[in-house]
Amino acid sequence: MGKKYYVGIDLGGLNIKGGVVDPKGKVLSFASIATEGQKGRDHVLDRIAALVEVAREQAGIPPERIAGVGIGSPGPLSIKKGLIYEAPNLPGWTNLYLAAEIQKRAGYPTVLENDANAASLAEAVAGAGKGLPCMLMLTLGTGIGGGIVLDGRVWHGADDIAAELGHVSICHSGRRCNCGSIGCVEAYASATGVVKRTQEALRAGTRSSLAKGSKNDLSEVAKEDKCRHVFQVAKQGDRLAAKIVADTIVYLAAAMASLINTFNPDMIVLYGGMTKAGSQLFGPLRKEVARRCFKVGAKRCKIVRSKLGGHAGVIGSAISAMHLLGKA
């Protein structure tokens, strides 16, 4: 018997990415297709199954050497059941046994994994945190997701809902979070939180080049670019934008210090749009984290940007399949 390979699928609202991955996390093929969610559930399921075949053929691997398929999907979901309770970006995807549906269509054993967990696992196996005993990840997007990889395995928790690291509280009586709780770091430091705090300040009359009609008018920027815009305007010396960025760093640092004091991890990887700010984010963030946790823990824990970027979901989903099918 030769080496076994896995197909990783990264299921998003806009695109589905897929590729063949070897047991060490090396990508042998990679493809991305539109999700076309508006055409209905069965259409998307067929597209996923077709992508599995495309990825396999591109990699030149015969079917008998594909050991399984892993699908990384946004939650909430049950890994044990291969069940998606709800997919917010895909209409009609309620209580769908996604793993079984793909297994039926593609013909390979298939498992489900949370997308942030999958990306974290990829970084821990083949990316920034390769081989480290304890690596955490924060995905900084419109929300904040997380992943925990301990001794090379995703920590799933009792109900597969561990690592909701965006819902670590940084303020016992702070902002309401979408999740229903109070003071979650997501409510402050996600792109949504950054934009919201900026808009609140502008509405309150704070002078800024981000104000309506000013040079950097925030309301003229597309929604998904607003957070990045605030970071860029901060660099140009706008005081409000600089304050918003500085506060964002304090909020992230408070959550990360809690995680460092909890896990004493080797590394925290940051992933997602906000990390494009580069040294504007990482420099002051590392300093602020060090102020807020035990010295030994701060010294140990590297804070770095994701290395695998857009490939992390595919790689991690494949490695998840290897781990979860290996267990079964």
Added chain:
Amino acid sequence: MGKKYYVGIDLGGLNIKGGVVDPKGKVLSFASIATEGQKGRDHVLDRIAALVEVAREQAGIPPERIAGVGIGSPGPLSIKKGLIYEAPNLPGWTNLYLAAEIQKRAGYPTVLENDANAASLAEAVAGAGKGLPCMLMLTLGTGIGGGIVLDGRVWHGADDIAAELGHVSICHSGRRCNCGSIGCVEAYASATGVVKRTQEALRAGTRSSLAKGSKNDLSEVAKEDKCRHVFQVAKQGDRLAAKIVADTIVYLAAAMASLINTFNPDMIVLYGGMTKAGSQLFGPLRKEVARRCFKVGAKRCKIVRSKLGGHAGVIGSAISAMHLLGKA
């Protein structure tokens, strides 16, 4: 070969407890002696070694069936090196290779473990969380300690300083903590924090039966009883005391909700003086935690009082020895 036994030692500033424990966490003998730290380091080391023998004899186990000794000690310490960096309650205990010293004196392989980790492990192996895949513990004393047990093993982290759960932040710009950070739950909800907040309110002139010269004058109560006193006076309807207790519950709940969203644990065990408040603490705490974390996680995670109490340190230290010596 018959069954192997371990001696657990729970090293405190006032007392040293010791006992023989079987691999399932059953206590075969238990003894407690004064630490006599003021008589110097060597004196205490000799006492620990003597206690190992006393515990063994009391249990009626021959020396060849004692597989090792585990010592639970307050940190900071290195488990890998068996080294105590500093023992705040024991003068002159700086950079002491405690495990090697006891091994030399008592003649058994000896390992060191953080005391809160040891107590947590005991509860996970033989106590309230027996057999659960994920159990966390918070020790509510003059400070707040913690322990994390995953799949039956203590999570130590990269430098043996994981599980500093008292230093999970609940307020990004809150109270200064003794550790140097900001907003740690210990600064609010430890016995020290409870008393401090009460005294601040009294100094600010808040009316209360806890005020100087009043019926429940807090300043007349011994230091170690002050926190309990506040809880008792709250029960009698004192508004300030009731507010302090209610706030304490919010602070603890914020930290616990963060931990539940992070680990999706089966159980959080509370340990230490404050848990004597019983339903006055646990009832409202369970409700407040449920308000602050994901529903599935809140439903899963039992919040209970330690079952092993004063025996937890001895049992856990012995089990730690079994795990750590088994690995080596």
